[in-house]
Amino acid sequence: MNETIRKQLEHRTIREFKDHSIPHEIFEQLIEVARRTATHTGMQACSIIRVTDQEIKNQIAGVCNQEYVARAPELLIFIVDQYRNYQIAKEKNFTAESAKDINRFFASFTDACLMAQNVVTAAESEGLGTVYLGSIHNNTEKICEILKLPELTFPVLGLGIGYPAQDPQLKPRMDMRLRVFENAYVAFDNYLEEIRDYDEEMRTYYDLRDPGRTVDSFSAQVVSRFKHSNPKRQNMLDAIRKQGFQLTD
């Protein structure tokens, strides 16, 4: 097995970091990897906000409701960014109405995710740890306000990066038989039956955020997560529209 794959198979989310910063040259390499990431039609319509101001980090941690966000040595927010190309076109006397459409939005959204994961892979190869932060969407509009995001931009994901100060267990995953299909989707008759062993295995996992006890079975987690849908995350479409995107055909 090569070193890249070995590192990828060791992936664990890291939520506590050593109190020292990432050397400048390494950080620059991570940004260069972000730059080289594949991008829809070459448009590069996504960007990164590097949050270095502790006060802004604290505000973002407040939205995330996760205090460890404020302690991340590096905090990056990956954003959809149609603003830049809209302006480029405008300077060439073209008003790019299509910059606002749903296709562009998802192209940028996908680009931002790919860029983030490329940074994660590069960071992990350097012995760094990372935590994705979907929790910025507890209040997407507030994040837009904090980061002064102009129209035609939208926050996708946060990413905390630093040297790990914890050594979590590998989190179990279900068998890929249930997730990889050949030519057409395969629906199973009885999923609980199919995931029986995985359900048990999950119960041996300790989440370091809740010390001293193992987590629930996977099926119990599924039910509880569906039961407690976060109401704050239900108005994301409003936030997308507010940023100037048109969610109609």
Ligand SMILES: Cc1cc2nc3c(=O)[nH]c(=O)nc-3n(C[C@H](O)[C@H](O)[C@H](O)COP(=O)(O)O)c2cc1C
């Ligand atoms: C899109 C996305 C959003 C996530 N958001 C958060 C988050 O807000 N806070 C957090 O602590 N972890 C977050 N995570 C990390 C997941 O909880 C973690 O990847 C998952 O539990 C599997 O654990 P592992 O990464 O250690 O294998 C997120 C992961 C992804 C892919």
